Amino acid sequence: MAEKPLSRFEQPIHQPGRRLLHHIPLRFVRRKVLGHGRKAANHEIPLIPFIDFLLCIVLFLLASFSATGELPIDKNVKLPSAENVMDMVEAPMVAITGSQILVDGVAAGNTRAIEEANRLQRIDELFNILKNKRELWKQINPGKEFPGVAVLQVDKRVPALVVKSVFQTAAFAGYPNISFMVGRLGKVE
Amino acid sequence: MAGIDAGGGGGGKRPVDHNIPLIPFIDFLLCLVAFLLVTAVWSQMARINADARVPGPPKDEPPEEQKKEKQLHVEMRGERKFQLVWKEGNTVVNTIDVDRKPVPIGEKGDITFPDLAKKINEEWTANGSHRAGSDKKFDQSVLHTDNSTQFSDVIAVIDAIYTPQRDFSFGGKTEKVPAFNVTFAVN
Numbered sequence: 135m136a137e138k139p140l141s142r143f144e145q146p147i148h149q150p151g152r153r154l155l156h157h158i159p160l161r162f163v164r165r166k167v168l169g170h171g172r173k174a175a176n177h178e179i180p181l182i183p184f185i186d187f188l189l190c191i192v193l194f195l196l197a198s199f200s201a202t203g204e205l206p207i208d209k210n211v212k213l214p215s216a217e218n219v220m221d222m223v224e225a226p227m228v229a230i231t232g233s234q235i236l237v238d239g240v241a242a243g244n245t246r247a248i249e250e251a252n253r254l255q256r257i258d259e260l261f262n263i264l265k266n267k268r269e270l271w272k273q274i275n276p277g278k279e280f281p282g283v284a285v286l287q288v289d290k291r292v293p294a295l296v297v298k299s300v301f302q303t304a305a306f307a308g309y310p311n312i313s314f315m316v317g318r319l320g321k322v323e
Numbered sequence: 324m325a326g327i328d329a330g331g332g333g334g335g336k337r338p339v340d341h342n343i344p345l346i347p348f349i350d351f352l353l354c355l356v357a358f359l360l361v362t363a364v365w366s367q368m369a370r371i372n373a374d375a376r377v378p379g380p381p382k383d384e385p386p387e388e389q390k391k392e393k394q395l396h397v398e399m400r401g402e403r404k405f406q407l408v409w410k411e412g413n414t415v416v417n418t419i420d421v422d423r424k425p426v427p428i429g430e431k432g433d434i435t436f437p438d439l440a441k442k443i444n445e446e447w448t449a450n451g452s453h454r455a456g457s458d459k460k461f462d463q464s465v466l467h468t469d470n471s472t473q474f475s476d477v478i479a480v481i482d483a484i485y486t487p488q489r490d491f492s493f494g495g496k497t498e499k500v501p502a503f504n505v506t507f508a509v510n
Contacts, residue, residue: 181349184349185345185348188349188353188356195359198363213368214474214478214479215428215478216369216478216481217435217482218488218501219371220370220372223370253470290433290475293470293471293472294469294470294472294473295470295471297477298468298470298509302375304375310375311374312373313370313372314370314371314373314478314481315369316369317369317429317433318368319435
């Protein structure tokens with residue numbers, strides 16, 4: 135009497151070939167997933183190119199990673215653009231929007247008095263806030279030289295008189311290195 | 324699974340082959356991509372410098388006697404032209420007129436002054452004093468503007484002043500920086 139062949143669970147060695155999804159009891163489902171004569175419903179992601187792709191994305195994102203984070207820009211400020219620019223630095227941000235002056239988002243005076251007087255003048259509120267910031271920096275960093283850098287975020291329609299007044303006030307408060315925040319334009323050759 | 328087959332490891336020794344578990348590795352990469360995408364900064368903000376030229380803190384040593392250097396004064400008060408004036412102290416050395424021709428650039432209504440930029444570049448090439456990479460000083464430019472001039476025009480002129488670039492060595496590295504330092508005239 136011929137021996138009964140071993141079932142697939144008992145055979146230790148199998149013929150090489152695809153195993154996955156071959157034992158689905160419902161025939162129409164099996165056909166569907168295996169794709170006999172039709173387009174297979176299963177797809178395999180080629181892992182090695184996929185990993186290469188992910189590594190490329192990671193490298194690109196790491197290269198463009200900025201530890202300082204996004205710079206806060208006031209919604210009402212429309213900045214001008216320039217070609218010969220430098221990268222941003224971390225420094226107190228003085229924003230001039232409409233008639234308001236803000237230092238790191240905190241109100242620091244008004245430009246109306248300057249416009250009405252039509253002459254260069256010191257803005258006392260701004261001066262005091264910047265001076266306090268400088269003194270705080272010196273307390274936190276004893277023995278270090280104060281960089282004296284402030285960034286002005288000025289709307290493109292603001293008159294030069296206001297810009298010069300803020301510029302001079304910042305200089306008197308101990309911030310002689312002023313940077314104007316601008317958009318970056320591509321260089322035209 | 325991706326693996327490294329280094330051979331050996333037989334005879335009861337610890338195997339030296341290693342497999343990278345691909346699925347956790349892909350998960351890790353995806354997490355990294357997600358984190359970097361969330362923290363990515365896409366803004367194109369930059370800065371343009373200006374120097375207030377105020378005296379520094381008092382020092383014990385007597386100040387060095389400074390020789391008068393040539394300064395480029397850029398006069399932008401005229402409606403039709405700019406005036407470039409080279410001055411040594413209060414002495415006017417040379418005056419050049421440049422037509423005021425704004426050229427729109429970009430879609431946000433920004434302007435540039437390419438003629439002014441070209442002329443300033445030529446002037447610095449001919450008269451600039453600080454060119455060497457090791458020179459820590461910069462040529463000085465003073466901007467004279469009308470009180471009612473819009474800030475966008477001021478930036479366009481400062482941008483033109485920064486057109487000439489020179490080498491600057493700092494901390495063993497040499498990079499291109501604007502040849503001029505810009506400050507505002509008070510009056």
